[in-house]
Amino acid sequence: MKQPMIALALALAAALAAPAAFAADHGHGNHHQSRPIQIDHPWSRPTPPGTPMGVGYMTITNHSDQAITLVGAETPRAGHVSIHETSMHEGVMRMQPVDGGLVIPAGETVELKPHSYHLMLEKLPEPLVEGEKIPVRLDFDAAEDLDIELMVRPLDGAPAMNDHAGMKH
Numbered sequence: 514m515k516q517p518m519i520a521l522a523l524a525l526a527a528a529l530a531a532p533a534a535f536a537a538d539h540g541h542g543n544h545h546q547s548r549p550i551q552i553d554h555p556w557s558r559p560t561p562p563g564t565p566m567g568v569g570y571m572t573i574t575n576h577s578d579q580a581i582t583l584v585g586a587e588t589p590r591a592g593h594v595s596i597h598e599t600s601m602h603e604g605v606m607r608m609q610p611v612d613g614g615l616v617i618p619a620g621e622t623v624e625l626k627p628h629s630y631h632l633m634l635e636k637l638p639e640p641l642v643e644g645e646k647i648p649v650r651l652d653f654d655a656a657e658d659l660d661i662e663l664m665v666r667p668l669d670g671a672p673a674m675n676d677h678a679g680m681k682h
Contacts, residue, residue: 549577550617550656557647557663560640567591567641569632569649569663570625575617577656584614585652592636594649599628608633614654641665 555571575581586594596611615630617623625631647663
């Protein structure tokens, strides 16, 4: 009786751990110098019909001993992709392009998230739909470019909020 219970416990533990492992690592990363960048949890939000812009979020970890810069990105789902930063300035939320790219310091992690750094997917020919996977190529200076997929999902089950009309660009 003891052996089947141990086998069941091990199988259950493996089943629970496997999805988390696959969900967490969407890029390069196992701490090797030849693969210094790790991308975790790449995602986007659904966009309402007629909305020409979407967003891309993720966590980027630099496992190398030198700074690496995210200099651009591209996807067949958007006419243009740029790197933006959202910040508060005198009580007004502003969004602006990041000049020169986003630096990921050696041995550190930078999170692209709401109200912070993010990818701006511009000139969308059609809406981003919940459950869709958006292919994106990330272009780095001092590291290999990476192909990832942004999973389109709502934030905490809340409705998508891609309306940047209230922001100054």
